[in-house]
Amino acid sequence: MSEEKHFISGNDAIAMGVRLSRPHVISAYPITPQTIVVERLSEMAEDGSLDAEFMHVESEHSAMSAAMGVSAVGARAFTATSSQGLLYMAEGLFYASGGRFPIVMMNGNRALALPWSIYGDQSDSLGLLNSGWIQVYVEDAQEALDMVIQAYKIAEHKKVLTPFMVNLDGFILTHTYELVSVPKQEIVDKFLPPFTTVNKMDFERPMNMGMSTSPKDNLEYKYQQHRAVMDSVQVIKDVDKEYEELFGRGYGGLIKSYRIEDAEAVLIVLGSITGTVKVVVDKMRADGHKVGVIKIRYMRPFPEEELLEECSHIKSIGVIDKNISFGYEGTVFTHVNSAIAKSGFSPFIMNFIAGLGGKDISKSHIEGMFMTLLEGDKKKNKVQFVGMGVQINE
Amino acid sequence: MRDYEKYIRYRTFPSPWCPGCGIGVTLKAIATAFAELDLDPDDIVAVSGIGCSGRMPTFFNTNTLHTTHGRALTFATGIKLARPDKNVIVISGDGDSSAIGGNHLIHAARRNIGIKMILINNGIYGMTGGQVSPLTPQKFVTETTPFGNIEPKFNIADLLMGAGATFVARETVNRMKPLKDVIKKSFLHKGFSVVEVISNCHVNLGRRNKMKDPISMTKWIAGRTVTKTQYDKMTPEEQDHKYPVGLIHENTSRLEYSELYYKHIVPAAQEAAKKGPGGAAFAAQKNTITYRGSK
Ligand SMILES: Cc1ncc(C[n+]2csc(CCOP(=O)(O)OP(=O)(O)O)c2C)c(N)n1
Numbered sequence: 027m028s029e030e031k032h033f034i035s036g037n038d039a040i041a042m043g044v045r046l047s048r049p050h051v052i053s054a055y056p057i058t059p060q061t062i063v064v065e066r067l068s069e070m071a072e073d074g075s076l077d078a079e080f081m082h083v084e085s086e087h088s089a090m091s092a093a094m095g096v097s098a099v100g101a102r103a104f105t106a107t108s109s110q111g112l113l114y115m116a117e118g119l120f121y122a123s124g125g126r127f128p129i130v131m132m133n134g135n136r137a138l139a140l141p142w143s144i145y146g147d148q149s150d151s152l153g154l155l156n157s158g159w160i161q162v163y164v165e166d167a168q169e170a171l172d173m174v175i176q177a178y179k180i181a182e183h184k185k186v187l188t189p190f191m192v193n194l195d196g197f198i199l200t201h202t203y204e205l206v207s208v209p210k211q212e213i214v215d216k217f218l219p220p221f222t223t224v225n226k227m228d229f230e231r232p233m234n235m236g237m238s239t240s241p242k243d244n245l246e247y248k249y250q251q252h253r254a255v256m257d258s259v260q261v262i263k264d265v266d267k268e269y270e271e272l273f274g275r276g277y278g279g280l281i282k283s284y285r286i287e288d289a290e291a292v293l294i295v296l297g298s299i300t301g302t303v304k305v306v307v308d309k310m311r312a313d314g315h316k317v318g319v320i321k322i323r324y325m326r327p328f329p330e331e332e333l334l335e336e337c338s339h340i341k342s343i344g345v346i347d348k349n350i351s352f353g354y355e356g357t358v359f360t361h362v363n364s365a366i367a368k369s370g371f372s373p374f375i376m377n378f379i380a381g382l383g384g385k386d387i388s389k390s391h392i393e394g395m396f397m398t399l400l401e402g403d404k405k406k407n408k409v410q411f412v413g414m415g416v417q418i419n420e
Numbered sequence: 421m422r423d424y425e426k427y428i429r430y431r432t433f434p435s436p437w438c439p440g441c442g443i444g445v446t447l448k449a450i451a452t453a454f455a456e457l458d459l460d461p462d463d464i465v466a467v468s469g470i471g472c473s474g475r476m477p478t479f480f481n482t483n484t485l486h487t488t489h490g491r492a493l494t495f496a497t498g499i500k501l502a503r504p505d506k507n508v509i510v511i512s513g514d515g516d517s518s519a520i521g522g523n524h525l526i527h528a529a530r531r532n533i534g535i536k537m538i539l540i541n542n543g544i545y546g547m548t549g550g551q552v553s554p555l556t557p558q559k560f561v562t563e564t565t566p567f568g569n570i571e572p573k574f575n576i577a578d579l580l581m582g583a584g585a586t587f588v589a590r591e592t593v594n595r596m597k598p599l600k601d602v603i604k605k606s607f608l609h610k611g612f613s614v615v616e617v618i619s620n621c622h623v624n625l626g627r628r629n630k631m632k633d634p635i636s637m638t639k640w641i642a643g644r645t646v647t648k649t650q651y652d653k654m655t656p657e658e659q660d661h662k663y664p665v666g667l668i669h670e671n672t673s674r675l676e677y678s679e680l681y682y683k684h685i686v687p688a689a690q691e692a693a694k695k696g697p698g699g700a701a702f703a704a705q706k707n708t709i710t711y712r713g714s715k
Contacts, residue, residue, distance in 0.1 A: 055520070056548040056564070064551065068564040082552050082564055082571065084519040085490065110470075110488060114520075139488065 029207040029273070036199035039167040039206050040106065040132045040192070041066035043174030045076045046214040047130070050101035053081040053092035057111040058144045059196040060134040064106060086111040090118030090129075097127035098235055100226030102178065105129065108196060109136035109150045116154060122189045123158025123251065125235065126225050128181035129189040130174060131159075135297070135348075136196040137383040145384020146196035148296060149349040152325065152357040158251060160190045160258060161325045163297040167204040170194050172275055175214055179265045182221050186258045188251075195298040197384065209273050217272055259327050280329035283336050285311060286318030291342040291399035293378075294320045294333075294362055299346060299387055306392040317396045322358065330365040342374040342399040348381040355379075355409045374402045380412040387413065423455035424448065427464075429481040436475050440634030442593030442619030446540055447476055449596060449617075450509075453604040464507045467496040469521060471513035472547045472621075473540040490521025493528045496535045504678035507607065509536040514555035515545045518574055522554070529585035532611035533677035538603065539576065539614055542621035550624030561628040576616050577668045587613035588669040592641050593620060595665070602667060611676045618645075618663050 034042070040063050044052070052071065054064045070076035083089045089105045096103035107115060112133055122129055133151050137143040151161055160181065164170045173192050181190040194200055227233050239247060263279045270276025284304050286292050293303055300321040310317050320336060322329060337343060343366070347356020354360070359377035366373065378395050381387045391412050398406065428451055437443050454464065466477035470489035477484035483506075487495040492510045500508045517525050517539050528535060544562060545551040551564040555576070559568045577588045587609040591599040599617065606613035620626065620637035631637040644663050646654075651664035675683075 056545060056551045058548060061548050061551070061563075065549075065563045069566050072565075072567050080564075084522060084554060086520075142486065 029209055032206050032208050033203055034167065034206050035062065035201055035203050036167040036170050036194050037062035037134075037201065038066060039171040039204075040174055040194070041070065042206075042208055043171040044104050044130075044132075045070055046171075046209060046211060047104075047175050047178045047218060048102065048215075048220075049078050049104040049130075051079045051081060051092070051096040052104045053083050053089045053096070054105050054107070055083055055086045055089050055111060057086070057108045057134075059136060059146075059200040060106050060108045060111075060132065062200070063132055063134075067104075067106075086114040087118060090115040090122065093129045093131075094118065094122050094125060094127050097122075097129055098125070098227055100221065100223055100228065102182075102221045103127075103129045104131070106132040106134075108134035109138055112150045112154065113138065116157065119154060119157035119159060119189075124247070126187040126251075126254070127189055128178070128187055128221075128223070130177045130181055131189065131191050132170075132174070133191050133193045134196045134200045135163075135193050141383075143383040144196070146198055147348040147382045147384070148193070148195075149382075151191060151193050152349045155326055155357065158188065158255070159326065160186075160188055160255065160262075161193060162191070162323055163193045163325065164199065164323075165298060165300050165321065167199065167202070168206050168275070169277060170199065171206055171208065172269065172273070172277070175209070175218060176265050176269055178221070179218050180258060180261050182223065183258070183261045183265075184223070186254050186261050187223065187225060188254050188258060193297065198298045207273075207275070213272055217269065255327050259329075259331075262324065262327075277323060279332060280322075280324040280327070281332045281336065282321045282323060284319045284321070286320060286336060286340065288316055289318035289340055290316040291344070291396055292318045292320055292337060292340050293392070293395060293399075294322060294343065294345045294358065296322050296325070296346075296348070296358060299348070299381065302387065302389060303346075303392055306389050306396065309389075310393065310396055315396065315400060317400075325358070325361070328361055328365070330368070333362065333365050334369045337373070338369065338371050340373055342376075342402055344376040344378055344395050344399045346378045346380055346387070346395070350379050350382070359409075374399065374404065375408065376406070377409045378412045379409065385413055424451035427451040427454045427461055427481050429479055432478050435479060437472060438623045440620070440622060441472070442542065442617070442621075442634075442638075443473055443476060443540060445593040445596065446473075446538065446599070446617050446619065447479060449600040449603055450476075450511075450538060451480070452600045453607060456600075456604055457607055459507055459607075463505075464509065465496075465499055465503075466509050466511060467492045467499065468511040469513070469516035470547070471516045471545070473511055473513035473542075474516060474547075476511045490516055490519070491524065492516065493521065493524040493535065493537070497524075497528065497531075497533055500533055500535055501678050501681065504534065504676075504682065507536070508534070509538065509607075511538050511540065513546065514539065514541040514543060515553040518554045518576065518579075526579070526583040528612050529580050529583035529614075531677045532584065532586050532674050534610060534679075535612055536607050536609075537612070537614045539616045540619050541576065541616050542619040542625065543573075544621050544625040546621045546624050550621075550628065556625070560625065562625065563628075576614070577664075580614055581669050584674075585614060585669065586611040586671040586674050587667075588616075589614070589667045590616040590618065590663060590665050592618040592645055592663065592665060594638050594642050594645070598666070605667065609670070610672065610679070611674055618665075
């Protein structure tokens, strides 16, 4: 059965994915670059094409709190935010994962103040990796739409019951128009049945929620939460396979590699930059350089096993981080290093901090990164800021 | 150079505001009030949250702080408590002040802290492209209410008076002189003051409601403007569609918060500390943090 094609932005794709997933309540507060999602969904809710309540809440804190209320009575909730809004939700993020509320949220990745910037980097969501949410980073508008639908299926799985954040790069993905295949509602309905959960209040079976623990049993709760996210690895793979069978598009689990089989140097990346890196890989391969790229799709659960399987033969590994943990290094780099250290192999590693606050990452920057990796100069500072326009006095 | 111009930082222009936006009018009214009171620009701290209105301090030749969305009043509270000798003003949009930052608005009023707030009410989230705000009139079409807003709006003046505010006024961008005069008057008030400025966002609100140019929107505002005396004679239904302008409420009997704090809490704490164990160190510390000492 052929799907309809639409020429839409990443934000539109998210809104369409949400409509196909039939949420009951949407609560959201506008923030650039997410606003279009909020606007589309409120239009859909009002014109009747989406049978959902739209709540015009007064802040992101309220948006997340309302979503948890929705989930607590066993209904399907959606919210969307970005940057400052995500930070303002932080209290609710931890509460939602602890309460095992399988909310799905879109986050348009954007820089954090200060200084103010509305442009993209990934400091916002990467700064909240510990909030207990599953985090996926998509590469294009199609993946954004598909991942919203998959997100509900994964989050609501009874072994998982964990909220799910779909991240897309601000402007680069949220505002860029692409041709997107929109699945048919009947097939989505087959793939994603109505939400049922034991973790809900109802009048037949009253329930106390939001309980306290003593030091005696808190650890046990947290362990179960940890297990649920660990268990989601298999669920993510199964759901993706099922999605591929039904819709003909699969994303291949938690990471995706490109031309790494015989690679000597590999860049590890998240999100929309993948496409540009692939172009550079093709060009450099044509010039005889053995380079490749690995896209990390999920930062939580972190794909440690997959990553090690893929790169244990690679001599030189670089990580592009569109964030910086001040005083240390990029967050993705820390994760990759930890995985490598546990496995005991020791490649040449480099961390490239780039693209902060929407700074362009050009093909020549990427080529430069690959050359640094191929040279393998051990004396070089491991953490490099790429593309600085002005000289900073040390 | 005209008097008010010394308060304007021309090198940061052009502004982000659309042609005909009322925020520019408000900027001039505030700068003129500064000039008529002959305030030293260095003694002014202009604090704002996020939004088109929030961009205003960038264009003041004073101390400025552009804070997070909704939190201007809390940053300003910190500034005012540390430096009560400064003129601390807050510029805030209707979303910034009554939605995401609504909590701080009522608490500033309750405390009566001597911050001068200019609340620019254009009835919409302007900067993000026109989503409904708690001050959007009912039935108005916005990006997020395509079939008209069904939620009642706050009456900011009533809300503030309920929370204990000691100076509440309202003006519109159509009335430059009264606007400047009431802002000036609010700067002379000792406690917390709010001047609500009814402004036009023809681009993000007007356009969707058959008022796509500044003239039609300011005409609409003019049609709803009445004096306080006229307003008081109206039925509640008639009142719902009108904005009474001018000084709405003033109470000079309550002490301003930082004054209360420095005149009552600080000396009392010093007395208590002198008597208590280890009190000398505490007393000494308190002496050094009196605000004039931090100059
Ligand atoms: C925590 C947070 N949420 C959302 C935003 C996005 N945002 C920027 S301005 C704005 C609304 C501004 O509306 P208003 O306060 O009425 O001011 P105006 O632009 O109309 O002057 C919003 C929602 C933000 N910057 N921070």
